[in-house]
Amino acid sequence: MFSLGLTLSWGALDVLNLAHGALMMFSAFTAYVVTQYVALPLWLLFVVGVGTAGVCTLLLDVVVFRHIRARVADKRQAELLTLIAGVGAAGIPVTLAIVYTHDSPFGIGHLDRSAYHLGDHAQISTVQAVIILAGALLCTALALWVSRSRTGRALRAVAYDGETSELMGVNTRALSAMTMLIAGSLAGLAGMLLVIYLGALTPGSGEPFMLKGFAIIILGSVGSVWGTAIGAVVLAGTETIVISQTSGTWVDAISFAIILLVIVLRPQGVVGKGLAERV
Template identity: 45%
Template sequence: MQELLSVISLGSIYLLFALGLSLTWGTIDILNFAHGAIFMFATFTAYLVLGSVQLPILGVVLVGVLVGALLSLLIQVLAFEQILKRARTKRSAEMQILIGGIGIATIPLAIAQRQTKSNPFGLSESSFDVNVWQFGDVRITNVAVLTIVIGIALWAVTALWFRRSKHGLALRSIGVDSEVASLMGINRRQLALVTMAVSGGMAGLAGVLFTYTLGAITPESGDILLIKAFAIVILGGVGSMLGVAFGAFALAAVETWVLLNTSGSWTDAVAFGLIFLVLLVRPSGVFGRKEVRRA
């Protein structure tokens, strides 16, 4: 039971972070490699705010979500939209966005590294205390409970909205064929801005909860999670809400099992080896659908 709770808690963090990446990649075709920097910088901003004002966990979460959403919007308007306007083909636009995201990520990373001198930073100055609850032989923290509840609930709401709402259907149509969707009157730019804001907010939320869970993170923590989120989306299938949940908890389960049964140094190797094996058998991901093109 203790191991299961560890898997669910870690998987919920992965789910919150990877959900935003999957949402933008699977709908508006933006693979945002600055997602990890947004995750880190939203938490770093909350850390700076706590240096002046003591806030409860709700206030810290709001700071993280707002900063993450704002950063993501700025990146979309100032960088990605400009690339899309000037790119000659869709394939070249995707490549330029990928490279642009990597370049943009270095800016908040450099700021955080300069201010912290690359040392870990946390949110211990808030009024929220991390408590451990004991139920028999099972221990769980209040942060883990919050992470699990928020992660699963937010995923369920997003999946339901994506499948049932008018705007969710519009996003899905953009993911299938953006040109036809535009001809049908769907405002791609407006939906793209909303999607990027939601994605950035999820990254900021994941950053705050992850920092409370570990106690502290480093400016480079976002880069490590970004690689794992990329693997999660590929494993589950790009654009699949069920797939991103499967990928997040599958990766968490494999990492936990390897950590408990080995020295821990094999964690990333075994986890990504499993993903590579799945991709050899099913390149579109476990829940991904094969793309069909008709002439």
């Protein structure tokens, strides 16, 4: 879910939002703060957390990223300034969480530890089942939206050629806002499910996910929904096998070695297609 939001903004708008991980953490932190003052049902806490991440990502795009794209003509320079702006923006929610929690773990307390046995050697918890089901449904829905809906086709057109799409009547501002809202909401949902699964997060919990999310997108293909899903499963599966067969020390090294091989042998990613310039 985290990587889906990242690939959506990067693949369609050329916005690699480096505040994505911080906002994932901030969704769970916002829900935690709410629980300190009022008792809300779990579903309403999800609305608060997901909405916070979505709105914050939208505001970041409207206030910062959109102005960079409008004022900087050179595309590469705009991407670089967006990266720098994302790093700066990420410090705000992280600092707020550190100050409020004194850099201590926080959680929302609504945990269901019940588990179901799958044969004699495996079991799955309720939280794990919900995460798997939600991930599959969201990935399918997002893929269908991008490929079948009118808005999704407009988004693909913007990703291919934004200027021509705008000349043909596509409202790029509204589409950009909606895309960033969805991307942020996906990060928020990932953060909420993560805090329930782990029991607690820290203000710095989002940072490692940025590196993993970036690796997944490169592995699967930038902008591809199914490619991102495949990349996530491959990376997670590789890490799980390495951890189960070794002490776990080499897990990151082996996982990213596989990604380096993909970059060298197939730069467009697992499901990406090679592009050719026609004269």
